[in-house]
Amino acid sequence: MMSSNVHEDEIEEETLTNEILNNTFKFDAFKYKQSGSSAENLYLPFSSHVKSDIDLMFEFPYIYAADPDQLTLADREQYEVDHKIRFLYVDYSNKKYPCYIKLYFNSTKELIQVSEETDASFVLPDTNINMIVRNDVEPHRKYFPSVNFVNWFAKKWPVDNFNGENLEIHGPSICITSNHPALPLPVDHVASLKCIHWPKPAFNWINRVRSSHWPDQNLINFVVKSGCHIVPISHVSTNDGTKKIEWRLSFSMCEIILAKTLNCYQRKCYLIVKALFDVHIKQDFELSKTICSYFLKTMLFWLCESIGKEKWTYETLYDRFIDFIDHAIECFERKYLGHYFIAEMNLIDHIDHGQLKKMIDRCISIKHDLLNKIKICEEHYWNSNQFIRFNPIIEVLSNNESLADNSCIIWCCANTMRALIMQDKSIDRPLKMVHDCIKRNYLQTCSDESAKYLLYVTSLISHRFEDENVYSPKNLSTHDAMIKICEAKSIYDQSYQDMKENYIEIQNHLKEDPSVSQKLA
Template structure:
C-alpha cells in the first residue's frame, strides 16, 4: 500500500533527480530556482500544490554582521544587515546599509523608514512581486499563488553565512543523524529570508522569516524510505482526516509534522527506521504530535527558542483538536484508514508481498498521472529567459556523465525548444534572403529537438512550421505520421485508465526509464505562446490574451484540413472535417479538461466557418461557450458576435 502512496525508493529518487535537473537549468545568475515543499523533497502527494522558491542571487545581499560587509567592488544593488533585537526568534528585520543608485529598477520602492532608519519591507516586496505576475495571482503567506491553489512562488533573499540564532544546532546532536558531512553542507549554504513577519507584530511589515528550506531538503534526502513513508502518512492523516473538521482546519500544517519527525530522527538511531518497524515508527511520530498539542509546544528544529505553536494552538480549538487526535490514536495504525486515499487501497497490501513487476508498473504510472510534475515541467514564457536556459541545457547534456540526468535534461530541453522556436521571426521585412534562410534553418533545427518529450506534439509543432512556410505537402506527411501515433493506448495528462496499466504490464520492460515512457506513451497538448510565429493565421485570435493550449489530436486534424484547404483539395477538407467531428463525438485522446474540450469545439467552428458553413459553425461556437463560458480566454464568444454581423 505504501508504494502506492509515495512510490518506490526509485520513484522518489527520480522525482528528486527531475527537480535537480530542472532547477539547475532554470536558474540564472540573477535568480536561483529551488523546487521546495513535499514535491521538492520527492513526495508526489495527491492534492498538493507546487512550491517554488526564487532566490535573489545578485540584486540583494544579506549579511548578519556589519564587519562582513564589503561595499567595494560589490556587484549587488542593495546590501542589507540583519537586526534581531526586539524580534521574535526565527525572524529578522533587514536594515538597508548600501544602495547602488544606478539601478534603473529603483529598489527604494521596497524601503520603509522607521526611527530614521530604512528597512526592506516584506509587505512592499510581496506587493511588487504580485504586480508583476498574472491577474490570476494572490498573496498567500510569503508566497504569490494562483487562485486555483495549484502553485506557490516565493521570492527569497539569501545570506551566505549561517545565522547565529541557529548556532547551537551545529553542536547539539550527538547522534549519528544528521551526519557531519550533511551538517557541513547545510551550514555552507547559509539561510534564506522569506517575506513574512510575525502575525500581529507592530513591525510585521518589515519583518522577514528566516527559512531553512534548503537545509530541510538536505535532511529529508537523508531519510530512509520508512522515515519518508511516516512523514507522508502523517501528512495524509492531517489533510484528509484531521483538517476535515472545521474547528481543526487551520490549526496544524505539514511543517509542524516535518519538525516533529526531525526531532525524533535526531533521537532515534537510523537502524530503527526499517520497513518492519514502520507501524511502530509511525505511531511514535503520531504520539509525539499529540504530546506537542497537549502541551502547546512544537520547537523549531534549528531555532528551539521559536515555539511554532505559540499563539496558534490554544483555547477551545485546541481542546477539539486534542480530542480528535486521541480518538484517532485509539485506533492504532488503522486510524489512517479514515482517509479515502488510503481506504481505497486494499489493507492486505500492508503486510503482503507485492510482485516486483507490479511495483515497477506503479513506479512508471505515478509520474504520468502527476499534476505536480506537469506543472513543474512548464517552461518560461520569456524569450530572453528561454534563450539562456536553452544554452544552459545544451551545456548540461554535454557535461552530464550519467545517463539518467542526461535523459532528463534532454526531456526538459525538448519541452523548451517548442517554446523557443515560436519566437524566431521567419518572415520579417527587415531581413534579407540570407538572414531569412538562416532563421529558417535555426527554427527548423530547434523544432527537430522538440520531438523527444512525447509521442506527438513535437512533430505537430514541426508540421505547423512547414504550414507557415507554405510547404503543405511536407506538413501533411508529418501530420499523417503524428496521427498514426495517436493510438488508444496513449495517455493524455492525468487521464490514465486500467487499459494503460495493462499496457504497461504487457509492453514495458523493467529497464524502461520515465523519460522513455513519456516518449512512448504520452501525448502532450500543444502550447502556443503569445505572439507565436508558428500558430496558423486562422488561430491568431487565440493568442491575443495569453498562452493557448490545443489538444494534439484536435490540432492534427485541423492543420490537416488547413493544408488541404490551401491546396484546393475539397474532398480532403471534407474527409478531415468528418474525422474531426468523429474524434470530438468520441472524445478520443482529448483530455478531461473543460478549456481544452471547449477549445476543440471552437476550432471545429473555425474550420466550418472557413468552409462556408456558418450555421454549423455557430452551433460549434455555442457548444464551446456552453462548456467553458469564459469571456477572457474563450474566443468562441467573440467569433459568435462576428457571425451575427454577417
C-alpha cells in the first residue's frame, strides 16, 4: 500500500536460532528439539508478546513408545542396540479423545504394600508407604504414570542460580525464567517420549482428500517418517483416577515441518489473526484461559488444505483473512474444531456455550469494524514491526468507496512509520508512506487529531537530520510533507511558518550544490 513495491517482505525479525540455543543450554543428559511458534516462524515479536514463545522439547533417552501391533523384530534390533533401551506400549482405547493415550508395560513383578518396614521392603518416593516386590507372577499390564513424570524432570533440572533461574511447572513442561542476557523470554521445556510408529488415530491423515494438494505426498511421507511424541498431560475432562496415567500425542515436530512449507502470505494471514485475537479476545480474562494459539494454527492448516497456495498473495490477503475469521466463527458456532492430524478429536468440545458465544461476537466485531480494530492492535504493537503485516488489508479497506473517514488509515500509517523510525530503520519507507497519504488525499477526509499525529510522526523523520545531512533532499522532502499536512488541515501556526522557512533554507542550500541542484531541477 505505502511502499513502492507492495510485494516487499516485512522487515526481518530477530529469531532465536538453534546455534544460540545450543550455546545457552547445556543439559546434555537429554536430547532436545526446538518446537513451538518460534521454530515454526509463527510467533509475534518478543517486545510485545510477553508469553513464552520459546519451546524446547526434550526426548528422554532410553525410553521409547511403540504400538505393539506395529512393533517388528527390525524395530527391536534397531532400538535395542543398548540394553538400557526400554519400550512402553501405547494403549489407543480412548475413542472420545483419541489424542489421549495410556502407556503400559508387561510386568512379571508386583508391588505389595506392607504395614511395617523390613529388610526386603522399600519406601515409595515422596510417601511413607512401605512396599515389597513379589516376583514370578503372571505377566500383567502395568500403566506408566504421567503425573510424576514432569516432577521428576523438574527435580533433575540443573537450576542456574548464578543467572537467577526460576523454575515453575506448566502442564507437561517446566518453565524457566532467567536473568541470562541471551534469553528475552521464559523458556518452556517440554518433557516427551519419542513414539517410533505413526499413531493409529492419525492414519486417515495420510490418505485424506485435499483440494489444495497441500501437503503433497512427498511431504506427507516425510512427516510420517519423522513421527510424533508423547507428552505427560491429560485431557481437561478426564476423571481424577485416569488423569494420573493419561498422556497426549504431540505432533509438534510434524507441525514445524508443515509450517516451514507455508508461503509468506499464509504466515502473514495467521499472524494478523493471532495479533487481533491477542488484543481483542485474549485480553478478556475468561477467554484468555479458553482460546489458545494452537486452535488458530489448526484452523490455518485446515484452510491451507482447502485453499491452494497460489491463492495466498498480497492482493488476496484480505480475502484470506475473511476466510480465516469466517472459519473461526463456523467452528465456534458448530462447537467443533477437528484436530489437524486426528479430525475425530474435537479440540473445543469442553468449552461452554457462553464462552463460545462471546468468541463468536468478538470475531464478528473484528470482521465488521476491522480498521478500528487494527488501529487498536497497532497501538498495542507500536514498538515492533508486527503491524506492517496489516498493510494489504488496510489497502483493500481504504479502496472501499463507502469509507467516508480515513482517520483510521492515517493512524495506521503513522503508527507503522513511528515503529520504523524508533527502531532506527531506514527512513525511506516512512517518508514514502507519508507522501502516499498526501497523494491519495487521505488528509481531506480525516480527523484533525489523526492528521496532527501524522504530522508529529513525520517531524520525527526531520529530527534524524539534526546532527548531519540537514541540507539533504530527504530532509527537504520531509519538510515538504509536513507543510502539505498543515495546509490540508489549515494549520497555520508558528510551527507552520518555521517549517516553510526551513524548507526554503534547505532548498537554497541544495541549489548551491551542483551535484544536487541538477536533480532538483
